């Protein structure tokens with residue numbers, strides 16, 4: 504699909520083929536005739552197939568991310584079964600993970616980031632690979648890592664560095680924070696650079712000592728052999744230490760006091776988000792998009808269930824958020840006149856979602872029949888939410904007996 508080799512990924516023109524392709528894909532469908540669920544499926548399809556190729560190589564500029572997202576947003580939110588352009592759902596909410604109550608449409612920026620993180624992980628774990636050796640020849644190695652910050656670095660390399668680095672992009676050092684070095688014999692772990700002990704690499708924890716150290720690229724094994732107790736030979740400084748620097752040495756030495764190296768175990772990398780399988784785009788994406796907000800599990804787990812057709816789940820999802828085109832909602836959006844608010848069954852009350860699904864004579868008698876049929880008595884709920892929770896708990900009970 505024409506990935507421009509050597510193009511400048513910061514330029515908008517670089518991304519034009521991607522944007523054009525998305526527009527073409529989406530506009531080949533007549534949005535007017537697609538249901539809410541249909542649009543969601545199509546959107547996810549376009550998202551999952553298309554930009555991945557670009558996004559796994561290049562860091563997309565914020566401008567591109569937001570213009571692609573606004574295309575998606577327009578497609579999804581403004582398309583409407585009743586031919587009117589109403590945004591029935593808040594786009595931000597659509598992008599929240601399903602487990603957290605959203606519809607699980609991917610956020611491009613974070614997705615881009617987690618795809619690029621894969622390169623950073625491979626750089627740590629696949630140093631024998633041809634591609635790594637090529638990069639090493641091109642950029643050189645410092646502290647066991649490919650060197651960054653050179654004046655002739657390619658755009659591609661710069662954007663990768665930004666992912667693994669400690670600066671910028673709003674998510675800061677998410678990559679570094681999730682990587683740990685597991686020390687075995689200590690032969691391939693860099694004492695100052697690698698994150699192998701404590702909350703942060705020793706060069707950040709003891710910056711002054713790192714500055715003063717003569718050999719900055721020594722391994723843990725070398726330091727241990729020389730002796731890292733306070734008077735040990737491991738400490739070689741560029742000048743005599745000041746009193747407070749001596750204190751730092753003491754502190755550092757204390758941190759190392761209990762370390763015992765294991766002769767038969769080689770050092771390895773661990774990805775904290777998945778210690779068993781290592782880096783995965785999925786887990787990283789989850790990490791980058793998960794909010795700290797408490798989620799009401801009962802409104803999530805029972806909506807999305809493998810035995811419930813997606814169409815039904817979506818309907819419930821909208822109902823629980825009062826995002827269905829009931830007459831009161833249409834009135835609020837200036838589509839219906841206040842005189843047209845009467846319930847569709849002709850019962851005389853005004854039509855709200857709650858009335859339609861709970862209070863209306865028709866639906867109320869239907870629920871009575873259902874309760875009767877199952878053979879239990881239920882408190883008539885005041886809110887759709889409570890009703891949903893009640894029914895889904897009952898359903899679990901039935902499943903347990905079934």
Ligand SMILES: [Zn+2]
Pocket residue numbers: 846847848849850851852858859862863864865
């Ligand atoms: Zn009614």
